[in-house]
Structures are given as C-alpha cells and as structure tokens.
Amino acid sequence: MAEDALIKYYESIINNLIENKFAIADGFFSGEEVNLLRNNLMQKYEADIFKKSAIGNKDDAIIVTGIRGDFILWLDEQHLDAVEQIYFNKVNNFIAYLNRTCFLGLVDGEFHYALYPNNTFYKRHLDVFQKDSRRMLSVIFYLNDDDWQTADGGELVIYLPKPETEEAVVVHPLGGRMVIFNSRELEHEVKFVHRPRKSITGWLRTR
Numbered sequence: 029m030a031e032d033a034l035i036k037y038y039e040s041i042i043n044n045l046i047e048n049k050f051a052i053a054d055g056f057f058s059g060e061e062v063n064l065l066r067n068n069l070m071q072k073y074e075a076d077i078f079k080k081s082a083i084g085n086k087d088d089a090i091i092v093t094g095i096r097g098d099f100i101l102w103l104d105e106q107h108l109d110a111v112e113q114i115y116f117n118k119v120n121n122f123i124a125y126l127n128r129t130c131f132l133g134l135v136d137g138e139f140h141y142a143l144y145p146n147n148t149f150y151k152r153h154l155d156v157f158q159k160d161s162r163r164m165l166s167v168i169f170y171l172n173d174d175d176w177q178t179a180d181g182g183e184l185v186i187y188l189p190k191p192e193t194e195e196a197v198v199v200h201p202l203g204g205r206m207v208i209f210n211s212r213e214l215e216h217e218v219k220f221v222h223r224p225r226k227s228i229t230g231w232l233r234t235r
C-alpha cells in the first residue's frame with residue numbers, strides 16, 4: 029500500500045476504535061502474506077510444538093478444559109523466522125502509528141499463533157487478568173483459507189455494553205482480516221469451530 033493510502037487505512041481503523049472500542053480491518057495482510065503465515069503456522073503445528081492453551085498470561089497460566097480449546101505457540105520476537113519478520117514489520121509499523129497519533133503509551137506486545145481444531149471454542153471472557161492489567165488492546169489476525177464459509181463457524185462475537193442491554197457483533201474469521209478491541213472493557217467469545225481455525229492473536233500492553 030502506498031504511504032498515503034496506508035495512513036488513510038490506519039486512520040479509519042483508529043477512528044472506529046475510538047468510536048466503538050473495536051475495529052475490523054480487512055486486508056491488513058495480503059493474500060500472499062496470509063498464505064505464508066498460514067503455511068508457517070501449519071509447519072509448526074505439524075512439528076507438534078503448539079501447546080494446549082491455558083487461562084492466564086504467558087508467565088502464569090493454568091489449563092482449564094471446557095473454557096477454551098485452541099492450541100497455541102507464542103512468537104519469540106528475539107528469534108523470528110523470515111515470515112514472522114514480515115508479520116512484525118507490518119504490525120510494529122501500525123503500533124508505532126497508534127502510539128504517535130493516540131498517545132496510548134503502548135510499550136510492548138505479546139503474540140501467539142492459535143489453531144482451534146474442529147469442535148472447539150473459547151467461552152465468553154475478558155482478556156485482562158487480575159494479576160496483569162497491562163493488556164490494553166487485543167488484536168487478532170485471521171489466517172484462514174480463502175474459501176472460509178459461514179458454515180465453518182468460529183465466529184468471534186464481541187459484546188458491546190449498551191444502556192440496559194448489550195449488542196453482539198459477529199465477526200467472521202476471514203483470512204487477512206484484523207480485529208482490534210479494548211481488552212479491558214469488551215467481553216467476547218469464539219463460537220464452535222467446524223473447520224480448523226487459524227490466527228495470530230496479540231495484546232498491546234502499557235507499562
């Protein structure tokens with residue numbers, strides 16, 4: 029994307045985020061980048077280095093079955109492969125723009141690959157934990173195949189508090205799409221998955 033187009037793209041994400049506490053951005057990664065990232069994810073998944081997900085943050089996690097069924101692998105920013113380098117170049121560019129324009133004071137991020145096998149889900153939850161409230165924004169990048177269908181399930185549902193009620197926003201996990209939302213306020217869930225669902229999930233943190 030040309031520099032001015034990229035700034036417009038970022039600005040529309042940020043405007044949505046400020047107005048609605050969440051934003052959906054299609055095409056954050058190109059089809060080619062999604063293919064590279066998905067192949068990378070699958071290689072590592074097949075090499076059996078993913079772990080059953082747990083509840084909690086990276087350093088303090090407990091495994092609770094019945095809440096979430098995904099398998100994850102944390103990305104190590106000190107040891108990135110070539111494809112992950114592409115990922116971080118793009119993501120860090122966006123984070124730098126967020127910090128420059130919104131003064132959010134984001135100091136670091138933590139990111140993991142996630143694969144939800146068939147028949148798994150992640151029950152409604154909030155992404156911050158009592159011991160670590162530094163997570164400010166949750167970001168998810170979907171790496172699913174082009175032909176992902178509604179029938180494949182795995183929708184992300186974000187619950188927006190409204191006076192005396194709430195609104196449920198349904199997001200289909202389409203390849204290349206980024207979703208970003210306020211980690212401290214918005215509860216969300218991943219609906220039952222009928223086809224392996226692939227993504228990179230991250231949290232942008234304050235001090």
Ligand SMILES: O=C(O)CCC(=O)C(=O)O
Nearest residue numbers: 150155168184218227229
């Ligand atoms: O993959 C998604 O759409 C959401 C994942 C999620 O809520 C989480 O990992 O905390």
Ligand SMILES: [Fe+2]
Nearest residue numbers: 153154155216
């Ligand atoms: Fe979450």
